[in-house]
Structure formats: structure tokens, C-alpha cells
Amino acid sequence: MTDSSYRTDALIAEDIEAYLEQHQNKGLLRFITCGSVDDGKSTLIGRLLYDSKMIFEDQLAALEADSRRVGTQGEEIDFALLVDGLAAEREQGITIDVAYRFFATEKRKFIVADTPGHEQYTRNMVTGASTADLAVILIDARKGVLTQTKRHSFLAHLIGIRNIVLAVNKMDLVDYDQPTFEHIVADYRSFASEIGIADFTPIPISGFRGDNITTAPSANTPWYEGPSLIEHLETVELKSAAAQDASFRMPVQWVNRPNLDFRGFSGLIAAGTVKPGDAVRIVPSGKTSTVARIVTADGDLDEAVAGQAVTLTLDDEVDCSRGSVVAAKDDPPERADQFEANIVWMSDEDLIPGRGYWLKLATQQVTATVAQPKYEIDVNTLEHLAAKTLSLNAIGVAEVTTDKPITFEPYDESAPLGGFILIDKLTNATVAAGMINFSLRRSQNVHWQSVDITRDQHAALKNQKPAVLWFTGLSGSGKSTIANIVEKKLYRMNRHTFLLDGDNIRHGLNKDLGFTDTDRIENIRRVGEVAKLMADAGTIVITAFISPFRAERQMVRDMLPEGEFIEVFVDTPLEVAEARDEKGLYAKARAGNLKNFTGIDSPYEEPENAEIRIDTTSITPDEAADIIIDRLLGDA
The missing domain is CATH 2.40.30.10 (Translation factors)
Incomplete structure (x- = not known):
């Protein structure tokens, strides 16, 4: 390496360090651009990046070449190409995903989310808006307030964005006509008041020409006396600043215990400020303590505010873990x-x-x-x-x-x-x-009533380990037959059991439910709650339900202590189950006279890791019952 090249590298490093130092203490505004398709969101962001000199020379050269390739007139630049980075987007001329870009001015740093304008990508828009302090709603001056304008405004307000900029774009295509601008603003104000948007900032702009983007006023809009877009973005109040005025809240993400001499609680401060000596309350334990230190990788702090990630140490050993919230003592959530x-x-x-x-x-x-x-x-x-x-x-x-x-x-x-x-x-x-x-x-009026006799005492009185044998399989698979044999054999062994059968339950507890997916889920939820209560009483519960969905079988499993839910998959091929159709249900379903029938026009999701699998094509029901009982009592 030559001396000159070394000096060049050193100067570059110095420039980078100076740049980072210059920007590190600036406030950060996150904002979102949204609106209908082709309202000019990507062009606007490209213009902001270009005017804030946040693109490199090679990027600029590529941008100019791409602009010529797609047919931009003369020497003008198509700024949308700077943001539409996905090849598929360029080929189709649309934006289909959320693109995040960073830029900075002398006063503030910015992260902007360019969201898709199509209705089918509403979820992408919500994702982009979830962390934003401000929304720039773009409107094509030629088209006025559109359905998607209303949709995105409603979503932005729903997400909690209270700083709204109405950017009436493409003013150059309507000859910078003031009445056109004022008519659009009036239309939008009428709609905004209906959804609770009390105030917004209207700005006439041209993303392509640069009017009222970074400098104001534009010579093309002498009738406009408000700020340029960037001037407004530089001065609007940050959400983090407002959050600092709220009561202190810090959800605990991690209990930091590197050794026996240190125990701290790490997390991102959601609201308020905290200092050593502040009284705090741990939710849900309700224990109170005092902040001893505010620890960061760069050393202890005298104060921490909303938006900072810190580790708090407390004066007392309190019950606090991941999921707890450290809050102001006298104002807990x-x-x-x-x-x-x-x-x-x-x-x-x-x-x-x-x-x-x-x-x-x-x-x-x-x-x-x-x-x-x-x-x-x-x-x-x-x-x-x-x-x-x-x-x-x-x-x-x-x-x-x-x-x-x-x-x-x-x-x-x-x-x-x-x-x-x-x-x-x-x-x-x-x-x-x-x-x-x-x-x-x-939810505030219902409380858990403690009892003196525990589930372990109930089980000890019956001299058995409680369990739920959950039979699942197609209609006609043999669930009820095998479950009935299992109960009879356990009864002869002096075991305390109870059999819950799908058909029998629908005569009483679940007689109000049909066979739609929603009703099937509620059917299993109720049965699961009953089975849990019976298991709490120390009983071996045997259930025989189609229970076609894995999620609901998992729901019941989650209700019970580890090891007490035993899934028994009665694995019978559809053609075999249909041949055993003593009730004629499959024939009715095939004829279209019985809707939502599992295996015909409603799905059955086979267990992936059932504790017991019974192949009824190779063993008898009596043999199947012996296998199940051996597993049950072997676990006990």
C-alpha cells in the first residue's frame, strides 16, 4: 500500500467517523408514505434521498442509466427507481412490499417506509405503520381523494398515528392550480373528521419536479405559505418525546444474572423516565422496590427514557422474570x-x-x-x-x-x-x-377461588394417576368401540374412570352446536374443559371424538399437566371407515345431504406425534384396548 493510498483511506475513515458523530445525537423520526397506486410514493422517497445527498455516485450513475432505459424524458431522473429495488417491481412498474430507507438532514434522522398501494397488501401497510410517528398520505392531484386514500388514512389512525401530512402530489400535472389543491383538502377534511382525524398538514408538492419537498416556497406555488415537507418533518414532535411524559413502564425481556453478585432486569423502556432511587412496582407480583442502578454497555446512567434499552438493578430481591413489567410504584398498568x-x-x-x-x-x-x-x-x-x-x-x-x-x-x-x-x-x-x-x-369480577383439597389428594384417594385418553379418528374408525372396551377393563381393575363420547355429549352439553369448523372447535373446547375438571378430581377420563383439527387437540393438551394427555390415534383408512358406516352418514355426505362431514367435505388432520397409534385393520378392538391400558398403567 502506498503512502498516498494510506492517507486517502485514513481521510475516508475520518470522514465516516465525523459523519457518524455528527448524526448520532439527532432525533429519529420514523414515518410512512401511503396512498393509492401510482400516487408517487416511491418518487417522493427517491427525491428525499437524492436531495439529502444520501446516494453514492455509483448509485446515481446507475439511476441515470436506468432512467434512460425506462424512457424518462431528456436528462430528468426517475426517482422511483431508486426505491423500487426488487426486479419484479421494476418489471411490473409497481411496489409490492414495504421498503425501508434511511436519510438525514442537519436537524434530524429519518427512517421512511414505502408501503404498497394495492388493497390486497393492506397487511404490509399495517406492518410499516406499526412503528411510525407520522404518515404522509399522498394524493394524485388529478384524481383527488380515492378509496385507497380513505383506507390508508383509516388504518394509520387506527394504528395510532396522530401526525398526518396530506401531500397533494403531481401538482405540476394540474398546472399548480390552487383551487384544485383547496378542493382536495376540503374533501379530505370532510372524510378525516368522520374517522377522528382532528388535524392534518396539507402540502402541495411535485415529487418529480421537487416543488415544496426540501425548500419552500416553490416559485410554482406562490399562493402556498406553509412549510416544505422536509421542514415539517424536521420540526414535528416525536412519538418518543411524548412517551417520556407518561408513567414509567419497562417490560422485562431478560433477567441478567452473569454471576452471583449481579442480578438485573433488561428491557426496552416503553414509556416514561427512570432514575436511581425511583420507587417501582413489579407487575404481576405486586412487589415493590427501588431502582439501584441503570446499567448499559457504555456505563451507568443517571436517567433513562422511553426508547432506551437498559438493565435495571433493584435494592431488593423481588419476584420478577421475563414477561413482568417494571412500572411506577403508584401507577401500575x-x-x-x-x-x-x-x-x-x-x-x-x-x-x-x-x-x-x-x-x-x-x-x-x-x-x-x-x-x-x-x-x-x-x-x-x-x-x-x-x-x-x-x-x-x-x-x-x-x-x-x-x-x-x-x-x-x-x-x-x-x-x-x-x-x-x-x-x-x-x-x-x-x-x-x-x-x-x-x-x-x-374479567375484573371473576376471581379464582382457592380450595383446600388438591388434585394430588383427589388422585391419592383413588390410588391412581389421573389421565385423559383422547381417542381421535374418522367417523367409523372404531373409537367408541375401543374406548368402551378400555373403560370396562379398567373398571374391572378398580380404576376410577369416566367415558365422554362425542355423540352422547351432543345430546346435552353441546346440543346447541352444529358441525361447522367454528362449532367443532367450541365442541372440543367444552369437552376439554370438562375432561380437565374430571382429571383434577383424580379420574381417568376417556374421550371418543373425531376432533379433526390438530390445533384443538393441542389446546386440550395444553390444559393439562405434562404427561396427562395421551393421544390415541385410531388410524383407519377412509374406505374402511366408510364400509363400516352403520349409521349411513357417509352415504348422506356423498349424496350432499350432510354438510361439513369429516373426510368428505371437511378435513381431518391426522396426529403427527400421537402417544398411541392403533391400526384397526391389523388388530382387534380387544387387542387395541390391551395396548392402550399397558401404556396407560406403564406410565403410572
Whole structure:
């Protein structure tokens, strides 16, 4: 390496270090651009990157070449090409995913999310908006307020974004006409007031020409006296600044215990400020203590604020673990297990009311079920529509129940403690985003009553280990026959048992349920709760239900202590089960006279890891019963 090249590398390193030092203490604004298709979102972001000099010379050269290739007039640059990085997007001329870009000015740093304009990508828009402080709603000056404009405005407001910029774009294509701009602003204001947007900032712009983007006023809009877009972005209040004024909240992500001399609680501060000496309360334990130190990788702090990741040490040994919330002593957050929530459905598979999903809120994870929606919101008309479920991109209001209380705050008050996601337990795919409106009063009025006789004492009195033998298989597979033999043999062995059969239960407990997927799930939920109560009484419970869905069988498994749920898969081929059809159900289903029949027009999901598999084509029911009992008593 030559001396000159070394000096050049050193100067470059110095420039980078100076740049980083210059920007590290600036505030960060996250914002989202949204609107209808071809309103110019990507062009606007490209212009912001270009004018803030956040592209390198080789990128600029490539951009100029690409602009010529796609047919841009003269020497002009197509700034949208700077953002539309995916080849598929360029070929189709559309943006189909969320693109995040960083740029900075002398006053502030920015992260901008360019979201797709198509209705079918609503879930992408919600993802981009979830962390944003501000939304730039773009409108094509030639088209005015469109359906998708209303949709994205509603979603932005629903997500909790209160800083709205109405950027009326492509003013150059309407000759910078002031009445056109004012008419669009009036139309938007009329709609915005209906959905609760009390204030917004309208700006006439041209992303392509650069009018009112980084400098104001543009000579083309002498009638406009407001700020340029970048001037507004540089001065708007940050969400983090507002969060610092709230009561202190820090969800605990990790208990930091590197040695016996140190025990700290690590997490991201969701709201408020904290200092050594502050009194705090741990939720849910309710224990109180005092902050001793605020520890970071760069040393202890005298104060920490919302948005900072820190480790707190306390003066006392208190009950605190992942999922707990360290809060201001005199103003802790609520706890409940039933809520009303807004839900944005993000999965191709429809919501199944009553099915158990993982609910993740801050650092808490619990099982949750969603009731049939109260209504679905037509975001184009704001009409409340009757709905039995939610499909992809639908937005609805529904009651959510968790299997144990969680620490929360309404989403309007705290996005970190009011926003959650739902996860499919089998695929681990995120299926929905939710925002808690409030807890249901009944969740506050129902409390667990402690009893003196424990489940272990019940089992000891019966001299047996409780269990749930869960028979599953197609109709006609032989579940009920084998289950009945198992109970008779256990009875002769002086075991305390009870048999819950699918047909018998539907004569009483579940007589109000049909055979839709939703009703089948509720059928299994109720049976699972009954089986759990009987197991708590020390009984060996035998159930015989088709129970076609893995998720619901897993739901019942999760209700019971480890090892007490024994899944018995009665594995009988469909043609064999159909040949045994003494009740004539398969014939009715084949003829179309019996809807939602498992194996014909409703699916059966075979167990993947059943404790016991019975092949009824190779052994007799009596032999099958002996295998099951040997396994049951062997575990005991």
C-alpha cells in the first residue's frame, strides 16, 4: 500500500467517523408514505434521498442509466427507481412490499417506509405503520381523494398515528392550480373528521419536479405559505418525546444474572423516565422496590427514557422474570384476561373463532381465543358489517380471551402495552395484529377461588394417576368401540374412570352446536374443559371424538399437566371407515345431504406425534384396548 493510498483511506475513515458523530445525537423520526397506486410514493422517497445527498455516485450513475432505459424524458431522473429495488417491481412498474430507507438532514434522522398501494397488501401497510410517528398520505392531484386514500388514512389512525401530512402530489400535472389543491383538502377534511382525524398538514408538492419537498416556497406555488415537507418533518414532535411524559413502564425481556453478585432486569423502556432511587412496582407480583442502578454497555446512567434499552438493578430481591413489567410504584398498568380489540387479519386462512392462537404482547406470550367478530369495518365506507369470521386484510372488532391475565394498557394510551400479534400455533406464522380497546368488566369480577383439597389428594384417594385418553379418528374408525372396551377393563381393575363420547355429549352439553369448523372447535373446547375438571378430581377420563383439527387437540393438551394427555390415534383408512358406516352418514355426505362431514367435505388432520397409534385393520378392538391400558398403567 502506498503512502498516498494510506492517507486517502485514513481521510475516508475520518470522514465516516465525523459523519457518524455528527448524526448520532439527532432525533429519529420514523414515518410512512401511503396512498393509492401510482400516487408517487416511491418518487417522493427517491427525491428525499437524492436531495439529502444520501446516494453514492455509483448509485446515481446507475439511476441515470436506468432512467434512460425506462424512457424518462431528456436528462430528468426517475426517482422511483431508486426505491423500487426488487426486479419484479421494476418489471411490473409497481411496489409490492414495504421498503425501508434511511436519510438525514442537519436537524434530524429519518427512517421512511414505502408501503404498497394495492388493497390486497393492506397487511404490509399495517406492518410499516406499526412503528411510525407520522404518515404522509399522498394524493394524485388529478384524481383527488380515492378509496385507497380513505383506507390508508383509516388504518394509520387506527394504528395510532396522530401526525398526518396530506401531500397533494403531481401538482405540476394540474398546472399548480390552487383551487384544485383547496378542493382536495376540503374533501379530505370532510372524510378525516368522520374517522377522528382532528388535524392534518396539507402540502402541495411535485415529487418529480421537487416543488415544496426540501425548500419552500416553490416559485410554482406562490399562493402556498406553509412549510416544505422536509421542514415539517424536521420540526414535528416525536412519538418518543411524548412517551417520556407518561408513567414509567419497562417490560422485562431478560433477567441478567452473569454471576452471583449481579442480578438485573433488561428491557426496552416503553414509556416514561427512570432514575436511581425511583420507587417501582413489579407487575404481576405486586412487589415493590427501588431502582439501584441503570446499567448499559457504555456505563451507568443517571436517567433513562422511553426508547432506551437498559438493565435495571433493584435494592431488593423481588419476584420478577421475563414477561413482568417494571412500572411506577403508584401507577401500575392493568391486568385482565378478556378484552375488546381491533384486529387486522393478515393470513390467507380465515380466522376461526374459538381456536387457540399464541398472543404476544410486549414480552408476554399466552394462549388466546378470538370470539366471533362483533362486526367487520368497511374502511371504504366506515360501515359496520356483520361477520362470522375475518379473511385476509379484513379489519374487525372482537372479544379476545387469554388463558391467564396479561399486563396491558389500552392501545390509545400505550402502543407497546396495547398492541399484540396472533400466531398460529402449528405453523408459527403471524396471522393478525391487534390493538386492545379496553378490558371487559367481567374479567375484573371473576376471581379464582382457592380450595383446600388438591388434585394430588383427589388422585391419592383413588390410588391412581389421573389421565385423559383422547381417542381421535374418522367417523367409523372404531373409537367408541375401543374406548368402551378400555373403560370396562379398567373398571374391572378398580380404576376410577369416566367415558365422554362425542355423540352422547351432543345430546346435552353441546346440543346447541352444529358441525361447522367454528362449532367443532367450541365442541372440543367444552369437552376439554370438562375432561380437565374430571382429571383434577383424580379420574381417568376417556374421550371418543373425531376432533379433526390438530390445533384443538393441542389446546386440550395444553390444559393439562405434562404427561396427562395421551393421544390415541385410531388410524383407519377412509374406505374402511366408510364400509363400516352403520349409521349411513357417509352415504348422506356423498349424496350432499350432510354438510361439513369429516373426510368428505371437511378435513381431518391426522396426529403427527400421537402417544398411541392403533391400526384397526391389523388388530382387534380387544387387542387395541390391551395396548392402550399397558401404556396407560406403564406410565403410572
